[in-house]
Amino acid sequence: MSRLPQLIVYGIISGSIISLGGIGVSLTYSILGFSNFAHGDIMALGAYICFGVFVLFTGLGIGNTPIGPLSFGFSFVLSFVSALALTALATVVIDRILFKRLRKAGSIILMMASIGLALGLRNILQFFWGPQPHYYIEKIQVASVIPGLGIRIKPDQIFIIITTVALVVLVHCFLQYTKMGKAMRASADNIALARVTGINTDRVILWTWVIGGALAATAGILTGIENKFITPELGWQMLLSVFAAVILGGLGNPYGAILGGMIIGLSEEVSTAFISTGYKPAVAFAIMIIMLLVKPTGLLGRRK
Amino acid sequence: MPTLEGSMSLLTVDEITGGYGDMEVLHEVSVELDTGEIVTVIGPNGAGKSTLMKTIFGLLQPTGGEIRFDGKSITGLAPDKIVRLGMAYVPQVENVFPSLTAQENLEMGAFILSHNYSDRIDDIYELFPLLKARRRQRVGKMSGGERQMVAMGRALMLNPKLILLDEPSAALAPNLAAMIFDRIAAINQTGVAILIVEQNAKESLKLSDRGYVLAGGRNRFEDTGKNLLMNKEIGELYLGG
Numbered sequence: 001m002s003r004l005p006q007l008i009v010y011g012i013i014s015g016s017i018i019s020l021g022g023i024g025v026s027l028t029y030s031i032l033g034f035s036n037f038a039h040g041d042i043m044a045l046g047a048y049i050c051f052g053v054f055v056l057f058t059g060l061g062i063g064n065t066p067i068g069p070l071s072f073g074f075s076f077v078l079s080f081v082s083a084l085a086l087t088a089l090a091t092v093v094i095d096r097i098l099f100k101r102l103r104k105a106g107s108i109i110l111m112m113a114s115i116g117l118a119l120g121l122r123n124i125l126q127f128f129w130g131p132q133p134h135y136y137i138e139k140i141q142v143a144s145v146i147p148g149l150g151i152r153i154k155p156d157q158i159f160i161i162i163t164t165v166a167l168v169v170l171v172h173c174f175l176q177y178t179k180m181g182k183a184m185r186a187s188a189d190n191i192a193l194a195r196v197t198g199i200n201t202d203r204v205i206l207w208t209w210v211i212g213g214a215l216a217a218t219a220g221i222l223t224g225i226e227n228k229f230i231t232p233e234l235g236w237q238m239l240l241s242v243f244a245a246v247i248l249g250g251l252g253n254p255y256g257a258i259l260g261g262m263i264i265g266l267s268e269e270v271s272t273a274f275i276s277t278g279y280k281p282a283v284a285f286a287i288m289i290i291m292l293l294v295k296p297t298g299l300l301g302r303r304k
Numbered sequence: 305m306p307t308l309e310g311s312m313s314l315l316t317v318d319e320i321t322g323g324y325g326d327m328e329v330l331h332e333v334s335v336e337l338d339t340g341e342i343v344t345v346i347g348p349n350g351a352g353k354s355t356l357m358k359t360i361f362g363l364l365q366p367t368g369g370e371i372r373f374d375g376k377s378i379t380g381l382a383p384d385k386i387v388r389l390g391m392a393y394v395p396q397v398e399n400v401f402p403s404l405t406a407q408e409n410l411e412m413g414a415f416i417l418s419h420n421y422s423d424r425i426d427d428i429y430e431l432f433p434l435l436k437a438r439r440r441q442r443v444g445k446m447s448g449g450e451r452q453m454v455a456m457g458r459a460l461m462l463n464p465k466l467i468l469l470d471e472p473s474a475a476l477a478p479n480l481a482a483m484i485f486d487r488i489a490a491i492n493q494t495g496v497a498i499l500i501v502e503q504n505a506k507e508s509l510k511l512s513d514r515g516y517v518l519a520g521g522r523n524r525f526e527d528t529g530k531n532l533l534m535n536k537e538i539g540e541l542y543l544g545g
Contacts, residue, residue, distance in 0.1 A: 179415070182404065186412045189401040196361065196395070197458065198387040198416040 005151050007269045013157050013226060014241075015265020016164035020219040021235075021242040022249070022257030023171060024212030030188035030252030031208045032099070034110035038117040039216055040235030040242065041125075042091060046217020047230045048125050049090075050083035051134055069155035071141045072225070080221055084214040091213030092206060118236070125232040133229035160222045167218060168258055171211065175254065180207055188252060240281055241268065244288035250301025259299060263287070313372075314339045314466055314497050315360070315391075320369030320379075322359050323521075329355040331521045332369065335499070337466070338513075342488070342498045344529065346505035346542055347518035353501035354396060356518065357470050360499075361393040362386050374465060388416065392459035396470040399455035402444030406435050409443055409454050413461030421461065428457040431490060449480035456487070466497045473504065485511060506543055509533050517542055 021043055028036045057075045058064065064073035098117060102109050143152040175181040180203070187194040187204045195201050216235075223238065224230040245264040249256025267287060268280040275283075291298060315337040323329030329352045337343045347353055358364045360371055362383045371379045378386055383393070392413075401409050410428055414421040429436035432453040438446065443454050452472055459467050472488065473481035485507045492498055492511075502508040509515050512529035517538060525538060532538055 179411070182408050182411060183415060186401040186404055186408075189403050190398055193395070193398060193401065194412070196363070196383045196387065196393055197412055198384055198462070199412060200384075200415070 002150070003273055004270070005149050007273055008266060009151050009153055009157075011266030011269035012262070013160055013265070014269060015262040016161055017219045017222050017226070017261075018238065018241050018245045018265050019258045019261030020164060020167065020215045020222070021238060022245040022261045023168075023254045024216045025242055025246045026249070026252055026254045026257040027184070027188070027208050027212050029246070031184065031191065031204060032103075032110070033191070034107040034114065035243070036114045036212075037111065037239065038114045038121060039212070040237070040239035041118045041121040042087065042213060042216040043220035043223070043235035043238065044125055044230070044232055045090060045121055045220070045235075046083050046087040046213075047220030047224045047234060048129060048134075048232075049086050049217065050079050050221045050224070051129075051136065051230060053082045053086070054079035054136070069144075070159055071137045071139060071156055076136070083221060084217050087217035088210040088213040091209040091216075095205070095209050122232050122236060129232065131232060133231050135229045136224045137228045156225050160226060163218065163222065167215065171215070171254065174211070180204070184208065240288075241265075241284045244284040246298075247288050248291050248298055250298025253298070253300045256298050256300035313337060314341075314374060315499065316370075316372040317356070317360060318370045318372070320356075320359060320366040320371060322364055322366035322368070323352075323355055324364065328367070329521050330359065330366070333518065333521065333523055334369075335516055337497055337499055339465070340492070340495055340497055341513045342492050342500065342511055342529075344505060344508040344512040344515045345499070345501045345518055346503070346509065346515060346532075347501075347524075348542065349503060351518045352521040353503075353518055354470055355521075357393065357468050357499075357501055361391065361468060387462065390462070390465040391468065392462060392464040392466070393468045394455045394459045394470060394472065396474055400443045400451050400458070403442060405440050405442055406446070406450075406454050406457075407439040409458050410435075410461055413458035416462070424461055424463070428460055431460070431487060432457055447480075448476055449484065452476065452484055453487070456484075456491070460491065460496070464496060466499065467491070469498060469500045471502055472500065473502065473507065481507060506533065509543075 021039060025036055025039050028034065054076055057079055062075040062078065064075040066073050094117065098113055099110060102113055141154045141156055143154045145152050175185055183194065183199045183204050184207060186199060187201055191201060220235055223234055241264050245260035246257045248263060249260030264284050264287060268283050271280065271283045313336050317333060317335040319332040319334050321328060321330055321332055333356060335345065345353055345356065355364065359366050362378065362381050365380055370377060373389060373391060378389065401412060404412065407425065410425050414424060434450065435453055435457060438450065443451060472484050476484065488498060489511045500508050509529040509532055515527060515529050515532045516523060517525040525532065
């Protein structure tokens with residue numbers, strides 16, 4: 001049990017990444033009306049775009065001297081930010097090419113299309129970069145010990161948590177205080193009513209992809225920072241945890257996705273104190289099934 | 305029968321036929337409404353009242369006939385275009401955004417405006433003082449009567465020439481229904497024309513200039529609100545005796 005504080009720290013880190021992925025799944029579900037099974041692979045796409053831009057910048061001679069205690073520098077941060085914009089753009093283009101023409105066909109068709117997109121994206125990444133891992137960070141970072149608590153945490157992991165908190169606050173302010181954010185919440189409630197009210201739902205859908213895509217890319221890149229390497233499977237492997245988080249928090253509620261992400265992340269990590277690490281995905285799965293049986297609308301969900 | 309070109313009606317529904325897909329609900333239904341009028345369409349369940357509203361507002365495409373609003377044909381026009389012409393629609397159910405506050409619901413009503421609309425929100429609060437006190441409350445937690453006020457307030461945000469109200473008093477307690485009708489009269493006083501469809505139509509006909517009786521998707525009667533209320537046959541058939 002003495003490992004508990006340490007496991008909670010790991011749980012918060014993995015919960016941060018799951019939450020960021022979950023917000024996008026939740027927004028897509030409520031506004032576009034389907035479960036996007038390609039969301040995990042959009043995370044991987046973001047992680048690879050970041051890697052590609054990073055290689056390009058390094059080739060151009062942009063320095064990557066580590067910033068303070070972090071294991072990466074300016075070039076990587078620039079690649080990170082570029083990857084968010086490029087992934088958001090990619091999801092908007094994918095929506096125009098694939099999902100837009102299927103919108104009238106209904107949620108099952110859209111979901112099936114997303115499974116096709118998931119396979120397509122993963123194989124495109126594998127085609128260009130191969131199945132082997134690519135390293136974001138080569139050197140090993142020493143964890144600092146927080147005195148008194150016996151917690152070991154690396155500066156990179158503190159970066160992951162701070163980035164997540166900053167983005168969640170940003171998304172919250174956007175949803176609560178901007179006209180487009182309010183229109184997104186309105187469309188999530190009832191897109192047909194939004195349309196008859198005069199809300200530009202095409203613009204709302206565009207913003208849904210921009211936010212979902214950028215947050216997915218963040219989740220993918222942060223996974224790369226935590227693991228130090230990326231593989232084409234990285235998003236697919238996280239998809240179960242992300243969906244468990246979204247269902248636990250209440251499908252369609254982005255705040256539920258954040259809460260659910262934290263609970264799933266913490267449960268997965270803390271469970272390793274009692275059962276083998278190999279069962280982590282089973283823990284997420286068990287929580288998801290229990291929630292579906294007990295309260296299918298989720299912790300913060302509403303009945304539609 | 306063709307209506308005269310250049311007539312003064314705000315809304316002309318001219319022998320429209322339509323429904324859901326292959327299921328024809330409306331058979332050559334005609335309704336006319338002048339600027340500033342309140343008109344009620346009554347009729348039994350399944351008469352096609354809600355279908356008529358949805359067809360006028362462009363949510364359903366008519367297979368025949370024509371709809372003109374403010375001098376222009378709006379037949380086949382999408383709802384988001386019709387909103388911009390000065391018509392608003394309050395559906396019977398799911399007519400508010402439950403996770404938004406009352407004030408945010410009103411703001412959404414003004415989404416297409418780029419200028420400041422806080423004056424308009426104040427006007428709505430004057431009409432529904434109760435909403436001002438609850439403006440920061442989520443509409444999902446409000447009662448049926450309060451939701452109806454939010455829905456009507458939202459529809460009024462764009463200062464429409466005409467509001468379509470689909471069963472505004474449905475599922476409301478009698479005192480609340482009376483309050484809603486009182487507010488409808490007040491809205492009409494500001495010059496907004498109102499088309500109401502109602503199943504329990506006595507209250508609605510009392511404040512209507514004219515009324516139509518719809519049954520089986522066809523026009524049955526048309527008269528002033530008062531005359532319809534006094535008509536024995538209609539009273540027995542459609543107003544519950």
